[in-house]
Amino acid sequence: MHMEKTGDKNYSNRSYRFMIVGTVIMIVAAVVTGILFRVISKTMDSIQPEETVVYDKHYAFIAEDSESDLWAQVLAASSDQAREYGAYLEDLGTVLGRDYSAEDLLRIAVNSKVDGIIYSGGSSDKVAGLIDKAVEEGIGVVVLQNDVEASKRQCYVGLNYYELGQMYALQIKNLLNGEDMGDKSVDILVDGDMSEGASNLIVMAIEDNLRSEESDVMPEIVVTRIDVEDIFSAEERIRNIFLEKDNLPDIMLCVNSVYTRCAYQAVVDYNLVGQIQIVGYFVNDTILDAVDKQVIYSTVSVDTEEMGRSCVQALYEYNNMGYTNSYLPVRIEVVDHDKASRMIREKTDEAEG
Amino acid sequence: MKGAFKKKWNNASVMTKMLIAFIVPLVLMLVVNIYMYISINTMMERVDEIYVVNVSLNELADDLTFLQNSMKEYLESKSTSALYDYYKAEQDYRNELAGLDLSNSGTTVYALFENISNQSENYLTTAGETITAKRGRNIEKYKSSYEETVNMYSDLQSCIYALNNSQFKKNTSDYSVLLSSLRYMELITILILFFIGIVNVIVVFLMTKSMTMPLITLSQAANEVAAGNFDVEVPVTEGGDEISVVSKAFEQMLESIQRYIEQIRSSVLRESMLKEHELVMENRMKEVQLRSLQAQINPHFLFNTLNAGEQLAMMEGAEKTTEFIENMADFFRYNIKKIDNDATIAEEIALVDKYVYILNVRFTGEIHYSKDVDESVMSVRVPSMIIQPIVENAVNYGIRDIDWEGHIDLKVSQDDGNVLLSIRDNGIGMRKDQIDRILSGEAAGEVSADHSASNGVGLGNVIERLQIFTGRSDVMDIISEGEGCGTEFVIKVPKEIRPEAEDKR
Structure with missing residues (x-):
């Protein structure tokens, strides 16, 4: 008679093992849950309150959206400059989200008692009145591109239209290359709200520079004003020019990037490449490509960086010193086929490299 | 440390073990639940907070509309109630505006809010001038001022709308993030509770089984023993719990029973052998006695006779006869006396x-x-x-x-x-x-x-x-x-x- 012992079955040890293993599994699960919850909570960091930068001055940027590419570059440069000065530049049109006119935005900016306004738009009497009201209330006003000469604005930042005319004249010379100018016609497309003085300056500069000691013969120069108040009018107006086949200009000078793009598209659509030469305005990918393909003969590049920074500098100067330059010119240069090709190459290399 | 804990576990009572087996998972589940509850609650609070600004801005816009309408009504009717409404609306609007805090909503929003504040100040001043002009019956002035307030009102509503819209867009995006996070948390919560629940059930089942298995084996062994089979399997338990005590006691009891049975068996064997010997001895002695009795016919008479013969021989001086009779008497006496010893x-x-x-x-x-x-x-x-x-x-x-x-x-x-x-x-x-x-x-x-x-x-x-x-x-x-x-x-x-x-x- 003997007793057998189940030696390999120590139940106490077994229960201990189950308890430890089970507890460890559950703790691990709890820790994993904690980590997952933390990870999910981290994703909520994206909805943390946005940082509010404390600024000394509050400037409003007002521009009619007729040249979004140009103003986007100018706004970026202005914002950078403002940030450097500890100021905040508010793109009022974009912030309000509605299609306000520059005049409405100007009124809102004045009523909002901002510290400075950068304005680009029409130059009506109402606008001049609002600018005067702003100046009276101590708000600095810098006008961009199209000057509001009748107002008390502190500063005008823009092109030297005479210099622009000179550049156009040079392009015309190059285009005609000794041909008889008397048979040729030049159409200058300008904004409807551009002052007479400005457009006259361009025409005068062209004529001054085309006139030579040998010949007094001038091409026919026509100034076409595009109504900026009427939406889509630019495209329609330019198409109309091309439809008048008997009266087609030989050269089109566009004083606006939108007009340049419209003219370019029309030349292609009506198969008039080479027949109508276009001298454009502003440099963006489309225009640069067109110059490279020689659909557009050349384009006038505006230094948007300088333009943007200059207007903020003027405001800052006015706020701090009580006065500033009443005119700050913006550098311009011609981009012809060779330069356009080089610029495209550089851009490609930059993108690849 | 681990060994000490294991030893403590092994020595713990069944009740303690069962309590630990139930309490540990329970506490873990409780901790996980509390943690999840806090996390989800925090998120819910944030969800609640999300649209607070929109609600305030809507109220601000409503107050502004009421203010403008009150002013217009007063200008139209010059009624006291309209004037009262105007002042009340002005106060409400100011309070609402002062209660808005957008200093942490980003520079763009803050700048727009600053615009609204400044425009409101201008608007309220102009509105006040309009009311004053109306009371002073300065018709030209209040008419022009009113025209001005209409424009200002429109601009202000636009600005409030723009601000409300931008906040709503941002909040909706925040809400989507929060909502998807909440859904993930909900899913994780369900999964983890399900998982811990299953592990808990398995652990409790295995532990209960491992704790009751010795009892089951023990009861089977007890049944076997009750049926007379001592070749049984006794569960080994090294711990110091009640089951171990019962197992060891059962094992010792089995050993004792077997030892006693062995002792009794050998004792019975010895006793029977002894009895057998005694019987044999008794038989032989009886045989000797019988033969002795047969051989000794009235030995006392014989001894007395022999003694008388010895004395007679002595008296007659027959020494050899005396010696002979003496020897013979001694011989028979020895036979009688020593036969049993x-x-x-x-x-x-x-x-x-x-x-x-x-x-x-x-x-x-x-x-x-x-x-x-x-x-x-x-x-x-x-x-x-x-x-x-x-x-x-x-x-x-x-x-x-x-x-x-x-x-x-x-x-x-x-x-x-x-x-x-x-x-x-x-x-x-x-x-x-x-x-x-x-x-x-x-x-x-x-x-x-x-x-x-x-x-x-x-x-x-x-x-x-x-x-x-x-x-x-x-x-x-x-x-x-x-x-x-x-x-x-x-x-x-x-x-x-x-x-x-x-x-x-």
């Missing part, structure tokens, strides 16, 4: 001396008797009447009918703890088969049958009593070289009798 070797030899004397008187000195005795063993106790029957046998069957001079030699010596009693005759000797028959006890009947010439105690009886007395079988040796070569009987008794032999006696 053991005796010393000295007493036994003295009896032989007397017997040989009597025989020599009877047979006129035909028997030449000699003895060689080791005095140191004379006090060793042996059963009574063991030497004399052998001497009697040697006389009757050995030397009685021989033609040569008969000798009987008695020798007492010792060897390896035994006393050797040698009775040697030079008679006719014995055959091998005769010796075997005597030693195996088969000749006992033959010898005892012829007791008319002896004192009635046969060789077989002597051998049996010696065997019972010493507790061993090897008690006598008979040596004979064959016919005419004499016979030697060697009795072998231990100098000290073992306890078992004592019991048997």
Whole structure:
């Protein structure tokens, strides 16, 4: 008679093992849950309150959206400059989200008692009145591109239209290359709200520079004003020019990037490449490509960086010193086929490299 | 540390183990639940906060509309209630505006809010001027001021709308993030609770099983034992819990039961053997007694008679007769007295001396008797009447009918703890088969049958009593070289009798 012992079955040890293993599994699960919850909570960091930068001055940027590419570059440069000065530049049109006119935005900016306004738009009497009201209330006003000469604005930042005319004249010379100018016609497309003085300056500069000691013969120069108040009018107006086949200009000078793009598209659509030469305005990918393909003969590049920074500098100067330059010119240069090709190459290399 | 905890666990009571098995997962689940509750609650609070700004901005816009309408109504009717409404609306609007805090909503929003604040200030000033002009009946002034407020009101509503819209867009995006996070958390919560629940059930099941398994095995073992099967499996539990205690106690109980059974069995065996011995001894003694009684017809009368004869012989001066009768009386007295008891070797030899004397008187000195005795063993106790029957046998069957001079030699010596009693005759000797028959006890009947010439105690009886007395079988040796070569009987008794032999006696 003997007793057998189940030696390999120590139940106490077994229960201990189950308890430890089970507890460890559950703790691990709890820790994993904690980590997952933390990870999910981290994703909520994206909805943390946005940082509010404390600024000394509050400037409003007002521009009619007729040249979004140009103003986007100018706004970026202005914002950078403002940030450097500890100021905040508010793109009022974009912030309000509605299609306000520059005049409405100007009124809102004045009523909002901002510290400075950068304005680009029409130059009506109402606008001049609002600018005067702003100046009276101590708000600095810098006008961009199209000057509001009748107002008390502190500063005008823009092109030297005479210099622009000179550049156009040079392009015309190059285009005609000794041909008889008397048979040729030049159409200058300008904004409807551009002052007479400005457009006259361009025409005068062209004529001054085309006139030579040998010949007094001038091409026919026509100034076409595009109504900026009427939406889509630019495209329609330019198409109309091309439809008048008997009266087609030989050269089109566009004083606006939108007009340049419209003219370019029309030349292609009506198969008039080479027949109508276009001298454009502003440099963006489309225009640069067109110059490279020689659909557009050349384009006038505006230094948007300088333009943007200059207007903020003027405001800052006015706020701090009580006065500033009443005119700050913006550098311009011609981009012809060779330069356009080089610029495209550089851009490609930059993108690849 | 781990070992100490394991030891503590092993030594813990079943109740403690069960409590730990239930409480640990419960606490874990509780902690996980609390953590999840706090996390989800925090998120819900944030969800609640998300659209608070939109609600405030809507109220601000409503207040502004009410303000503008109140002013217009006053301008139209100049009623006191309209004026009251205007002032109330103005106060509400100011309060609402002051309650808005958008300082942490980003620079763009803050700048727009600053615009709204400044425009509101301008608007309220202009509205106040309009009301004052109306009260002062300055018609031109209040008309132009009112036109101004209409524009300002429109701009303000636009700005509030823009701000509300931008906040709503941002909040909706925040809400989507929060909502998707909440859904993930909900999913994780369900999964983790499900997982921990399953693990909990498995752990509790396994632990309960591992704790109750020894009890089940133990109950099965108990059933087996109850059915009489002691070859059972006892669960091993190293711990110090109640189950371990019960298991160990059960194991010890089984061992004890088996030990007791073994003891009882051996005790019964011994007792039956003892009883058997006692019966045999009793039978032999009875036989001896019977024979003794047969041989002793009224021994007291015989002793008295012999004593009277001895005294008569003494009175007559017959010394030899006196000695003879004395020896004879002693011989018979010894027979009577010692038949139930053991005796010393000295007493036994003295009896032989007397017997040989009597025989020599009877047979006129035909028997030449000699003895060689080791005095140191004379006090060793042996059963009574063991030497004399052998001497009697040697006389009757050995030397009685021989033609040569008969000798009987008695020798007492010792060897390896035994006393050797040698009775040697030079008679006719014995055959091998005769010796075997005597030693195996088969000749006992033959010898005892012829007791008319002896004192009635046969060789077989002597051998049996010696065997019972010493507790061993090897008690006598008979040596004979064959016919005419004499016979030697060697009795072998231990100098000290073992306890078992004592019991048997």
